[in-house]
Amino acid sequence: MKEIVSFFTFGCKLNQYETEGMAELLQNDFRVTFDSEIADIFVINSCTVTAEAERKLRQLYRRLKAKNPGSKFVIVGCYSELSAGELKDLGFDLILGIKDKLKIKEFLKENTENTCIKDYFQVTKGPYGRTRAYIGIQDGCLNNCSYCRIRLARGNKIISKPPEVVAEELKTLVEHGFQEIVLTGINIGFYGFGEGYSLISLLKQLVKIEGEWRLRLSSLDPRLVSNELITFMTDNPKIAQHVHLSLQSGSDKVLKSMNRNYTTNDVEQIVALFRSRNNRFSFTTDVIVGFPGETDTDFVETLEFVKRIRFLKVHIFRFSPRPGTKAARMSNQISGNIKKERATVLKKVALEASKDYLNEHVGKESTVLIEKNDGIFSYGYDEFYIPHRVTGSIENGFVKVQIGGIEELEAFSDVELSCRSVAVR
Known part of the structure; x- marks a missing residue:
């Protein structure tokens, strides 16, 4: 009987993509599951962006270890790349780095022969078999942000998956029924750096692929957004x-x-250019509160900026000093109570900004990709990444809807507002 391998993933969409890549490498030799708390082998794909992410991982490990004292525990990813000694002391059986993800099969089968000859994954499915799938197109970052530990883990060498390989992967996913494909990486604006191609040239190639599907970019660095893009x-x-x-x-x-x-x-100029061409264009963002030296005035400026832009969603992080970064050594560190208070205030302001943005869509039509239904309502996201609750039981796929209003909804754990909609055709 095949051993059961259970994957747990922390962090970004690239990590989620790489978890699916590892799962596909193992699927012929193991029984692969996701988030199962009973297994022979646990593989935790780690994140080191914040201390909180690391804390939650350690908490998960202790809980799983208590339930499965005889199981093997493997950790891969950014946290293990930078903190191997700490994780060894914690009790992990196998500690692997970023590049070791591609060799996960050899490590688990204890095969010393390296059969991996690629620098990247290729997948045929999305995470957990949804209607949305990810394609990792790039790794590494050339920036030197003072707070970021990811560049220390992933490195500053830009690795880009060749355009023809990305196109082949996208075609395969579309053939398998996925209708939204998300391009992801550490900083996809650097895609093709030093290779003679770019993100815009990749997009021009991908949109020629036939079928009923939609492409989404996971995240863009404002420094790398061009007018052409x-x-x-x-x-x-x-x-x-x-x-x-x-x-x-x-x-x-x-x-x-x-x-x-x-x-x-x-x-603000980038936002204005997008919305001058499509006034419904939506933006989500990340905001760090309590960065060293952030004054009350600085924080108010952030609140006012969020209001002006009318972000669809703001992901709020309390500053976390990360080992090895310049920001961790800065003076004027902000107390935890102030960071917590600012996060609470920003959350309320972001919610109002989201309401202002969503109210502009009421009465208008959108194209929703239905992902699930409960027999009474159907749920999915539209081209603006707005979540919808659509009246009626509708099979997965694209449906044109008219937006009747906005509401708070628990259907998606990562959003607080949703559109109430009806199918029109």
């Missing part, structure tokens, strides 16, 4: 009208201290 994205019906812009702060002083090398005005 904006024009192409807003002109092409196969590309979702949504971008996750990595803002981090609405204060220029804080952005400079973060070494982000752009200003709030730069971001």
Whole structure:
């Protein structure tokens, strides 16, 4: 009988993609599951963005270990890349780094022969078999943000999956029934750096692939958003009208201290260009509160910026000093109580900003990709990455809807607002 391997994933969409890649490498030799708390082997794909992510991973490990004292525990990813000694002391049986993900089969089968000859995964399924699938197209980052530990783990060498390989992977996913494909990486704006191709040239190739499907970009660095990219994205019906812009702060002083090398005005101009071409274009973002030296005035500037942009969603992080980063050594560290208080205030402001944005969609039509239904309502996201609750039981696939209003909904754990909609055709 095949051993059971259970995967747990922390962190970004690239990690989720790489978990699916590892699962497919193991599927012929093991019985692969996701998030099962009973297994022979546990593989935890780790994240080191925040101390909280690491804390939750250690908590999960202890719980699983108590339930499965005889099982084997393997950790891979950014946390294990940078903190192997700590994790060994914690009791993990096997500690693997970033590149070892591609050799997971050999490690689990204790085969010393390396059969992996690629620098990247290729998958045929999405995470947990949904209607949405990810394609990792790039790894590494050339930036030097003062708070970020990921570059220390992933490195500053840009590795880009060749365009023809990305196209082949996308075709396969579409043939398997996936209708939304998300391109992801550590910083996809650097895709093709030094290779003679770019993100825009990749998009131009991918949109030619036939079928009923939609392409979404996972996250864009404001420093790498060009007018050409904006024009192409807003002109092409196969590309979702949504971008996750990595803002981090609405204060220029804080952005400079973060070494982000752009200003709030730069971001605002990008937003204005997108919305001048499609006034419904949506933006989600990340904001760090309590960065060292962030004053009350700086924080108010962030609140005002979030209101002005009308983000669909703001992912809020309390600053976490990460070992090996410049920000961890900065003076004027902010107390935990102030960070917690600012996160609470920002959450309320972000919710109102989201309501302002969503109210502009009431009475208008969107194309929703239905992902599930409960027999009474159907649920999915539209081209603006707005979640919808659609009246009626509708099979998975695209459906045109009219938006009747907005509501708070528990159908999606990562959102607080949803559109109440009806199918029109």
